[in-house]
Amino acid sequence: MEKLVNISDIELGVDASCWQDAVKKTGEILVREGRVKSEYIDDMIETVENLGPYIVLCPGLAMPHARPGGNVIKSGVGIITLSEPINFGNRTNDPVKVVVGLAGINDNAHVKVVQRIAEVFEDETMIDYFATCNDRRIIMDIFNGKEIKK
Amino acid sequence: MKIVAICGCGMGSSVILKMNAQKALKDLGIEATVENSDLATGKAAAADADLVVIGRELSDAIDLTGYEVVVLDNFINKNEVKEKLEEYFKSKGILNG
Numbered sequence: 252m253e254k255l256v257n258i259s260d261i262e263l264g265v266d267a268s269c270w271q272d273a274v275k276k277t278g279e280i281l282v283r284e285g286r287v288k289s290e291y292i293d294d295m296i297e298t299v300e301n302l303g304p305y306i307v308l309c310p311g312l313a314m315p316h317a318r319p320g321g322n323v324i325k326s327g328v329g330i331i332t333l334s335e336p337i338n339f340g341n342r343t344n345d346p347v348k349v350v351v352g353l354a355g356i357n358d359n360a361h362v363k364v365v366q367r368i369a370e371v372f373e374d375e376t377m378i379d380y381f382a383t384c385n386d387r388r389i390i391m392d393i394f395n396g397k398e399i400k401k
Numbered sequence: 402m403k404i405v406a407i408c409g410c411g412m413g414s415s416v417i418l419k420m421n422a423q424k425a426l427k428d429l430g431i432e433a434t435v436e437n438s439d440l441a442t443g444k445a446a447a448a449d450a451d452l453v454v455i456g457r458e459l460s461d462a463i464d465l466t467g468y469e470v471v472v473l474d475n476f477i478n479k480n481e482v483k484e485k486l487e488e489y490f491k492s493k494g495i496l497n498g
Contacts, residue, residue, distance in 0.1 A: 302409040302440065305458035308417065309477040316413045318439070341458060343474040355412045362416060369417040372477045 277352030280329030411439030
């Protein structure tokens with residue numbers, strides 16, 4: 252499987268004060284890695300403010316993102332695990348432990364990484380596995396298709 | 402049959418919904434096409450669709466009165482998608498139940 256995620260796309264045990272801060276922390280990875288302009292962070296926060304916390308896809312996992320547009324440079328993800336779980340206001344899937352910020356330009360790379368997110372977290376135990384993991388390499392390998400050994 | 406999966410931007414959760422709905426439909430033996438769409442164009446896309454699939458939080462942000470809708474809590478869980486689609490198709494007599 253091709254490499255979807257780099258080690259520099261991942262940060263573990265991140266402190267965040269609120270959901271906006273958690274989104275910002277993943278956004279900062281996307282900015283640092285040259286995937287988005289800094290304005291994209293506000294775009295992601297606005298998406299939740301306007302449409303609600305639907306980006307909490309399943310218990311413990313949020314996937315903030317915004318429309319493809321001028322603020323996205325190339326597709327990719329910024330992955331963080333939170334030192335303390337945070338509520339996004341989702342009725343069924345709070346609290347969030349893992350945040351995967353998504354930048355997409357509706358290309359093949361973007362669809363592949365979204366599909367991989369779904370495949371990885373279909374195993375419901377992965378959220379807590381991620382949340383307690385202290386090795387970014389393991390997380391990277393999981394996203395890049397390495398067989399999961401727990 | 403045509404199904405539309407709607408999310409806020411048409412590029413995140415609806416991509417996952419589309420993928421999982423396609424798998425569920427295959428398992429259920431139902432012939433259908435699934436498209437994903439964003440909220441802004443989703444309603445127009447839904448007008449000529451037989452069914453809308455959408456997440457619970459987002460279903461509050463769009464008025465889908467008059468449309469056939471299946472609402473999901475968990476986008477990732479293939480079983481939930483399959484169970485809810487199966488329940489819907491049974492209620493419509495499309496599947497035996």
